[in-house]
Amino acid sequence: MPDPLLYVQAMVSAACVSALCLLAMVAKRRTAGEAWLNSACVPGIGLGLAVGYYVLSLHLAWPPANSLDRFLMIVLPVALGIELLAGFPCVPSWGAWCLRIGLAATMPRILLHSSVYLSGYDSDWPVWRTNAAMAVCAALLMGVWALLALLSKRSPGVSISFALCLTIQCAGLTVMMAGYIKGGAAALPLVATLMATTITARLIAKRSVAVANCCTLAIPGIGVVGLFGLLFIGCFFGRLSTGTALTMLLAPLLCWLTEIPLLRHRQPWQVGSFRLVLVAVPLAVVLGLAKRDFDRDMVPLLGMDLRPPSAITAQVGGTPSEIQPIALR
Amino acid sequence: MRRNVSVWVLTLVIGTIVCVGEKSASAADEYDYDLVHSSVSFKSRHLGISWIHGRFNDVSGKFSLDREQPSKSTFKLTIKTDSVDTANKARDEHLRQPDYFDTKQFPTIEFKSTSTKVIKGGYEVTGDFTMHGTTQKITIVLMGGEEHDFKGIKRVAFSTELALKRSDYGFDKRAIGAIGDKALIIIDCEGVRK
Numbered sequence: 253m254p255d256p257l258l259y260v261q262a263m264v265s266a267a268c269v270s271a272l273c274l275l276a277m278v279a280k281r282r283t284a285g286e287a288w289l290n291s292a293c294v295p296g297i298g299l300g301l302a303v304g305y306y307v308l309s310l311h312l313a314w315p316p317a318n319s320l321d322r323f324l325m326i327v328l329p330v331a332l333g334i335e336l337l338a339g340f341p342c343v344p345s346w347g348a349w350c351l352r353i354g355l356a357a358t359m360p361r362i363l364l365h366s367s368v369y370l371s372g373y374d375s376d377w378p379v380w381r382t383n384a385a386m387a388v389c390a391a392l393l394m395g396v397w398a399l400l401a402l403l404s405k406r407s408p409g410v411s412i413s414f415a416l417c418l419t420i421q422c423a424g425l426t427v428m429m430a431g432y433i434k435g436g437a438a439a440l441p442l443v444a445t446l447m448a449t450t451i452t453a454r455l456i457a458k459r460s461v462a463v464a465n466c467c468t469l470a471i472p473g474i475g476v477v478g479l480f481g482l483l484f485i486g487c488f489f490g491r492l493s494t495g496t497a498l499t500m501l502l503a504p505l506l507c508w509l510t511e512i513p514l515l516r517h518r519q520p521w522q523v524g525s526f527r528l529v530l531v532a533v534p535l536a537v538v539l540g541l542a543k544r545d546f547d548r549d550m551v552p553l554l555g556m557d558l559r560p561p562s563a564i565t566a567q568v569g570g571t572p573s574e575i576q577p578i579a580l581r
Numbered sequence: 582m583r584r585n586v587s588v589w590v591l592t593l594v595i596g597t598i599v600c601v602g603e604k605s606a607s608a609a610d611e612y613d614y615d616l617v618h619s620s621v622s623f624k625s626r627h628l629g630i631s632w633i634h635g636r637f638n639d640v641s642g643k644f645s646l647d648r649e650q651p652s653k654s655t656f657k658l659t660i661k662t663d664s665v666d667t668a669n670k671a672r673d674e675h676l677r678q679p680d681y682f683d684t685k686q687f688p689t690i691e692f693k694s695t696s697t698k699v700i701k702g703g704y705e706v707t708g709d710f711t712m713h714g715t716t717q718k719i720t721i722v723l724m725g726g727e728e729h730d731f732k733g734i735k736r737v738a739f740s741t742e743l744a745l746k747r748s749d750y751g752f753d754k755r756a757i758g759a760i761g762d763k764a765l766i767i768i769d770c771e772g773v774r775k
Contacts, residue, residue, distance in 0.1 A: 310753075311751075311753050313714075313751060317686075317713075317714040317715075317751060318679060318683055318686045318687075318714065319679070319686060320679065366686070367685050367686050368684075368685050368686075368688050369685070371688075373688050374685075374688075431674070431675050431678040431680070432678050432679050432680060433680050434679065434680050434753060435679060435680075485679075488685065489678075489679045489683065489685045489686060490678055490679060491674070491678065549671050549674075549675075550671075552669060552670075552671040552672070553669070553671050553672055553675065
């Protein structure tokens, strides 16, 4: 059962730890360059996630038993490691992108490991179909990752990270409403730590001339991997529909619309606000539909079928007096 | 000459082993799980005040009963988790989700015997019970085992009940919610052979 108080505790602790970790690292080194700040964000995010998931008590198993275990204990640490390496000045940009492509290509395979999709157990999923699905998913992840990184370079700002956090939060809620509570809850510490790191990095950048227009690629990178992982698990293991998952994965790309000449040269806060509004529109529609489906599904589970007795009679047969309300479900 | 003798001796030894093996194998009767006359059902507490009942509709298995050396008898049962049926479609769909059975990741629940002991009226079977990706050694008491011949088809039947805690098998206690951690599984099965 969802525990809102526990969720709030997990989010607050993840956010505080991320922000404090980043501030502690900045305090140690006063002359922070762009590459250094980018790398410093990664330990903050990692520590925040570790604390957030500890508070959330997700009961992860080692060796990983299910897709969520693999996502949190293999995929996210690898993504953090790649972004940490990418921040070092000695690592060339093409080297970092090779690592990112490697992660994007293997991530669907890692998440589907030992499931019915790969074991041949499910006749609806022959090998060719699974392989095709994994290839398409990897390509989508890489596409979204590259486009958001390019936008971050072209037009840096916190709005891309905020848009990603908004999308991850909505993805978590939708996955929860689709019946996978634990999977949806995994989004919460991720959102909290990315938000806290974004805000703290922004504050640091504002105070330092050297990184005034800093572009922290690590935050959108980890955000995209996190978003993709949640949607992939919700779609393949939960009941999240493909359309919903695709809409949410592609929603952050709407930030690119602010690159049209009409909007591009406006004030940064205006551009940021436009981006958030553009991303929020499809997310609001998806959330509304998910809520409608959730309410519809919960009625028979809670024994609250409010239809008139005649409608129930027509569906299942018998007279109204013979049909008792569905109870204790 | 010496080489020829060696080949003959080797052939004799292998032949003897094969014959003995066949003889012991032929002493065991192989039965297939009869889905029509069997059931695997369960019940679990709801809010601590009542019981929710359900069953698994897709089960398969094999029993090998050795009447001469009962300790060599083996039992194997495979339950398809997505065949869970609690007489409520919405709840069944919910139970298939990763918070519960996680049927896409763990499509089966399996029992495979490792040792068998004869007791009065049946067998005490110890084996590996795998559910939700976790394997635990359990001992079940199978009552029955007498063969019945009906229209040329030989049948043998067993029944057992076992209680287990789902949290022992990696189920998240908090996700279980209003449904109790402890589940009672009731197995009544028939095996058939021609």
